Amino acid sequence: xxxxxxxxxxYLKLLRSCAKIEFLTDMGCSMEWxxxxxxxxxxxxxxxxxxxxxxxxxxxxxxxxxxxxxATREVLVNQIYFTSVQILPAFLLVSILFSSLLxxxxxxxxxxxxxxxxxxxxxxxxxxxxxxxxxxVLLITLRSASAINxxxxxxxxxxxxxxxxxFRIDLMNYLVVPRIINGMVSMVLLSxxxxxxxxxxxxxxxxxxxxxxxxxYRNILLNSTSFSDIFIALVKCAIFGFFITLIPIRxxxxxxxxxxxxxxxxSGGMVNVFLAVLIIxxxxxxxxxx
Amino acid sequence: MPVSRDFKVGLFIVCTAAILFxxxxxxxxxKGFFENVHTFTLSSKSGDGFTExxxxxxxxxxxxxxxxxxxxxxxVVLIKIKIPQRHIQWIKSDSEFILYRPLIGSARxxxxxxxxxxxxxxxxxxxxxxxxxxxxxxxxxxEPVLERIIQIAxxxxxxxxxxxxxxxxxxxxxxxxxxxxxxxxxxxSLLEMAVSDEASVKSVHEALKKMQDIxxxxxxxxxxxxEQLYHQEGTLPQVNAIxxxxxxxxxxxxxxxxxxxxxxxxTSEGMKDFRFLRSDIDDVVNAxxxxxxxxxxxxxxxxxxxxxxx
Amino acid sequence: xxxxLSTNSTVTAPVSVDVPLLSNxxxxxNISLIKEYHENMSKKDASLFVMQGLQRLGIAHVAYKRNPAxxxxxxxxxxxxRAAMVKDALIVIDRPFKIISHLENAGFLFQSLSExxxxxxxxxxxxxxxxxxxxxxxxL
Numbered sequence: 001x002x003x004x005x006x007x008x009x010x011y012l013k014l015l016r017s018c019a020k021i022e023f024l025t026d027m028g029c030s031m032e033w034x035x036x037x038x039x040x041x042x043x044x045x046x047x048x049x050x051x052x053x054x055x056x057x058x059x060x061x062x063x064x065x066x067x068x069x070x071a072t073r074e075v076l077v078n079q080i081y082f083t084s085v086q087i088l089p090a091f092l093l094v095s096i097l098f099s100s101l102l103x104x105x106x107x108x109x110x111x112x113x114x115x116x117x118x119x120x121x122x123x124x125x126x127x128x129x130x131x132x133x134x135x136x137v138l139l140i141t142l143r144s145a146s147a148i149n150x151x152x153x154x155x156x157x158x159x160x161x162x163x164x165x166x167f168r169i170d171l172m173n174y175l176v177v178p179r180i181i182n183g184m185v186s187m188v189l190l191s192x193x194x195x196x197x198x199x200x201x202x203x204x205x206x207x208x209x210x211x212x213x214x215x216x217y218r219n220i221l222l223n224s225t226s227f228s229d230i231f232i233a234l235v236k237c238a239i240f241g242f243f244i245t246l247i248p249i250r251x252x253x254x255x256x257x258x259x260x261x262x263x264x265x266x267s268g269g270m271v272n273v274f275l276a277v278l279i280i281x282x283x284x285x286x287x288x289x290x
Numbered sequence: 291m292p293v294s295r296d297f298k299v300g301l302f303i304v305c306t307a308a309i310l311f312x313x314x315x316x317x318x319x320x321k322g323f324f325e326n327v328h329t330f331t332l333s334s335k336s337g338d339g340f341t342e343x344x345x346x347x348x349x350x351x352x353x354x355x356x357x358x359x360x361x362x363x364x365x366v367v368l369i370k371i372k373i374p375q376r377h378i379q380w381i382k383s384d385s386e387f388i389l390y391r392p393l394i395g396s397a398r399x400x401x402x403x404x405x406x407x408x409x410x411x412x413x414x415x416x417x418x419x420x421x422x423x424x425x426x427x428x429x430x431x432x433e434p435v436l437e438r439i440i441q442i443a444x445x446x447x448x449x450x451x452x453x454x455x456x457x458x459x460x461x462x463x464x465x466x467x468x469x470x471x472x473x474x475x476x477x478x479s480l481l482e483m484a485v486s487d488e489a490s491v492k493s494v495h496e497a498l499k500k501m502q503d504i505x506x507x508x509x510x511x512x513x514x515x516x517e518q519l520y521h522q523e524g525t526l527p528q529v530n531a532i533x534x535x536x537x538x539x540x541x542x543x544x545x546x547x548x549x550x551x552x553x554x555x556x557t558s559e560g561m562k563d564f565r566f567l568r569s570d571i572d573d574v575v576n577a578x579x580x581x582x583x584x585x586x587x588x589x590x591x592x593x594x595x596x597x598x599x600x
Numbered sequence: 601x602x603x604x605l606s607t608n609s610t611v612t613a614p615v616s617v618d619v620p621l622l623s624n625x626x627x628x629x630n631i632s633l634i635k636e637y638h639e640n641m642s643k644k645d646a647s648l649f650v651m652q653g654l655q656r657l658g659i660a661h662v663a664y665k666r667n668p669a670x671x672x673x674x675x676x677x678x679x680x681x682r683a684a685m686v687k688d689a690l691i692v693i694d695r696p697f698k699i700i701s702h703l704e705n706a707g708f709l710f711q712s713l714s715e716x717x718x719x720x721x722x723x724x725x726x727x728x729x730x731x732x733x734x735x736x737x738x739x740l
Contacts, residue, residue: 078295080302222320
């Protein structure tokens with residue numbers, strides 16, 4: 001009898017403890033979830049702060065004359081060659097095709113909706129100052145930023161970065177600065193080229209669709225062009241170029257000596273590049289509105 | 291000679307930068323960046339609708355823009371507009387300046403210069419800006435439409451109120467319809483639903499049965515008629531035979547008629563000779579008549595029993 | 601060895617499997633990089649200088665090849681020349697038989713060093729004790 005009663009009370013205790021444990025686990029789960037969110041936000045903030053700090057360091061180096069040794073200049077030339085010069089024929093061809101298509105469609109839509117009077121503003125305000133940088137960003141991100149990200153990660157995994165450090169070659173001067181300058185220069189030049197090609201195809205399509213003479217087209221363009229918009233677009237291109245090369249470098253440098261870390265840092269880098277592009281685009285639009 | 295990478299990169303940068311620079315320079319020249327700019331001052335009682343950078347338009351062309359907005363000590367808004375040298379000819383002393391605020395698109399100051407021979411506006415003069423507001427016009431036009439829409443909405447509300455009233459006509463109609471459908475649902479057939487009387491349904495059934503009998507009998511009758519008419523020895527085959535016979539006879543009659551035709555033709559031609567014959571007969575009759583008369587004369591004057599024939 | 605490197609950090613120039621050639625650049629760029637970076641020598645001059653060194657070592661044909669395309673001997677000599685590019689170089693060869701594992705003795709190493717002996721001041725070879733016999737009389 002006494003044994004049973006002890007057993008019973010033990011059973012009850014066990015039940016209570018189970019309930020208690022379950023309750024705690026539930027609470028634990030919800031707490032963990034909130035903690036997770038907090039951790040992610042903290043991590044994102046830290047990463048953002050880190051990127052800004054790294055940007056500051058790079059900018060400081062960029063402004064130092066000593067940074068530009070013969071080796072750095074050679075890397076810069078090579079980078080510009082691979083990013084812009086090598087793809088120039090293909091870029092021009094794609095620009096002509098894409099811009100013709102784009103301008104043709106936009107003009108036809110404007111005509112169909114009876115918005116002919118806004119054609120200059122649409123051409124300059126939307127296509128030239130907004131779409132041209134995006135087109136160049138896409139090209140440079142897909143072709144160069146991804147390559148830079150992989151290159152950095154592989155160099156880190158192969159201990160090649162350690163080699164440079166061993167020979168007292170500054171990674172920032174030799175690897176980071178020329179790549180970032182290349183990003184900025186290529187972005188500005190390629191998006192300008194795209195915009196010029198676009199405006200040239202605009203002459204053709206304004207004649208075909210609106211039966212517009214070159215003089216009228218010129219006048220409309222001049223009236224709807226704002227130097228502040230062009231300035232903002234060029235600055236935006238330079239900022240795009242800065243970040244779409246800086247972020248892949250930063251993420252590439254996070255790789256470990258294991259090759260399996262390469263895809264991880266590459267995907268992380270590219271996602272962050274995409275986010276950076278969105279943020280810069282939004283900021284530029286806000287600047288325009290203000 | 292192979293071209294070095296450095297040369298290619300240098301060429302690319304120089305060429306692209308030159309294209310960019312030339313494009314910007316072209317835009318700058320086109321926009322009158324290096325031109326002499328004149329500043330005129332306009333006034334308005336309200337600064338509402340004016341913004342810095344607002345275009346100044348003449349005949350649909352941008353000729354300048356609003357440079358600054360100021361409020362003077364009298365509470366009048368001063369609008370300073372900048373007009374480049376090449377467009378100064380459109381700003382005359384009697385020009386009208388109108389703030390045009392379209393419904394769609396940005397507001398602008400429109401310059402109307404009726405007399406282009408007038409002297410150019412003095413930069414110290416301050417003409418007043420008139421207002422044209424498409425938005426207010428549109429609101430004025432929309433107001434009656436809105437009133438009608440409000441009326442319609444009220445009507446709709448009333449309708450919905452009536453419809454939603456549990457003691458209203460609509461709900462009563464619905465209740466009746468429900469009753470009718472419930473009543474109909476209890477019937478055995480559609481016919482019963484229609485006449486709502488079982489005895490009538492039965493009598494209709496009987497009538498239908500009778501109709502069926504009649505049709506059976508009619509069917510038999512038609513069969514018999516069929517046999518009489520269409521059987522091998524029925525009426526129609528015989529009629530057919532008679533018709534065939536008649537057709538043969540008619541064909542033969544055709545020949546007879548042809549003959550008759552021939553005869554009548556011949557007769558007709560013979561009739562042509564009858565006239566001559568008749569005239570001959572007439573002549574003969576006349577002759578005979580003469581003879582008779584002569585005979586009568588002879589017989590009458592001479593009481594002789596004999597007379598001489600000619 | 602780490603202690604040695606840290607005490608002579610300004611002039612040490614290691615030749616080691618742990619300090620590989622950059623795989624995304626050819627041999628001549630790997631080597632001329634040192635001169636270009638440290639002495640701001642122009643690309644042309646640096647390339648010429650490196651090419652002479654490669655010719656002296658008998659590996660001029662690998663000038664435009666990249667690391668994976670090299671044999672062990674070619675790789676060792678390229679790494680040695682790169683180390684010699686450091687001004688007043690104190691070359692430190694770390695376990696050379698790890699770089700060229702099939703060598704029977706250190707003859708090849710000393711021959712390579714003697715071919716460019718004017719390009720460096722000192723050379724230290726760090727090796728495991730059990731490899732002592734491969735160096736013969738030359739060990740301390």
